Amino acid sequence: MGFSHPWVLILLILPIVLMIWTWRSKGTRVCMPFDHGIQTRGRGLGFVMKLALSIPAAILFVVVLILAVPQQLSAPKTKRVLTNIEFCVDVSGSMSASFGEGTRYDASMAAIDKFLTYREGDAFGLTFFGNEVLHWVPLTTDVSAIRCAPPFMDPTSPGHPHWLGGTAIGKALRACHETLMSREEGDRMIVLVSDGYSFDLGNGQELEIADQLKKDGIVVYAIHIAESEVPGPIVNIAGLTNGEIFEPEDPEALVTVFEHIDKMQETRLERTAAESMDNFYPYSLAGLVLLGTGTMSLFGLRYTPW
Numbered sequence: 001m002g003f004s005h006p007w008v009l010i011l012l013i014l015p016i017v018l019m020i021w022t023w024r025s026k027g028t029r030v031c032m033p034f035d036h037g038i039q040t041r042g043r044g045l046g047f048v049m050k051l052a053l054s055i056p057a058a059i060l061f062v063v064v065l066i067l068a069v070p071q072q073l074s075a076p077k078t079k080r081v082l083t084n085i086e087f088c089v090d091v092s093g094s095m096s097a098s099f100g101e102g103t104r105y106d107a108s109m110a111a112i113d114k115f116l117t118y119r120e121g122d123a124f125g126l127t128f129f130g131n132e133v134l135h136w137v138p139l140t141t142d143v144s145a146i147r148c149a150p151p152f153m154d155p156t157s158p159g160h161p162h163w164l165g166g167t168a169i170g171k172a173l174r175a176c177h178e179t180l181m182s183r184e185e186g187d188r189m190i191v192l193v194s195d196g197y198s199f200d201l202g203n204g205q206e207l208e209i210a211d212q213l214k215k216d217g218i219v220v221y222a223i224h225i226a227e228s229e230v231p232g233p234i235v236n237i238a239g240l241t242n243g244e245i246f247e248p249e250d251p252e253a254l255v256t257v258f259e260h261i262d263k264m265q266e267t268r269l270e271r272t273a274a275e276s277m278d279n280f281y282p283y284s285l286a287g288l289v290l291l292g293t294g295t296m297s298l299f300g301l302r303y304t305p306w
Helices: 006-024 043-067 104-118 169-181 205-215 232-240 251-264 281-297
Strands: 070-073 077-080 083-090 123-129 133-140 187-194 218-224 244-246 269-272 276-278
Touching (some): 006 043, 043 281, 083 104, 083 169, 104 187, 104 251, 123 169, 133 169, 169 205, 169 218, 169 232, 205 218, 205 232, 218 232, 218 251, 232 244, 244 251
Parallel strands (some): 083 187, 187 218, 218 244
Antiparallel strands (some): 070 276, 077 269
């Protein structure tokens, strides 16, 4: 226990002096004439009266403590550790291939939409890539922009940018790495959704990218949404960053993949230090009790020297 303004406690001298004066004072002695009787000295009643007369000093004591602003330490709490999740989605022409009742792109964005509800409270970003990279939504806890994104980058739409026609996974991962490193707090994760082989991951470039990602604590989960074999460089990147490769065969399996990622990348909680907080309650309660007791004592416990 402590006080925000401990210097105020010096005023406790006043109620202490008043209390000492009350108990040492002999002004409550009154000679009462009684005929033919032996009267007691009334020490018990005198003690009770002195207690009643001490109540104002006790109230003043409590008031001084309240003015000093009493403090206490709160109980340690747990805080959710933010996870920064960057969706890296391939929007090349091959993502318009049939997959379930829609296209690979449709199924991917629908699964991402469901994943957003699993990880409520995390920060999400959305990056589209082909030959070039387009950061569509910056990392944010407001996921409404991600949910509104599918129609704009659909590979089947007539206005789909021609410069997003290829598959440059290496360039996309480097761009996502840069985005995630701009966040100073929280865990970092990339969910890569693609269906093809990348021309910029040969000659050991994937090892260089994986080494940098691992060094900065970024985990890569790769979803290969195609019937072809997963490219070796993608396997290396996921494995070296402690991530995993998934090959969903249908939209239901794709949803299961995201559920599995949610379980693998569990939300972390960390204990926070106890904080100092005001502690007026016990002192206010004591003051109210004393005030009520003092008021009641005025109806029968007061010194009346007649």
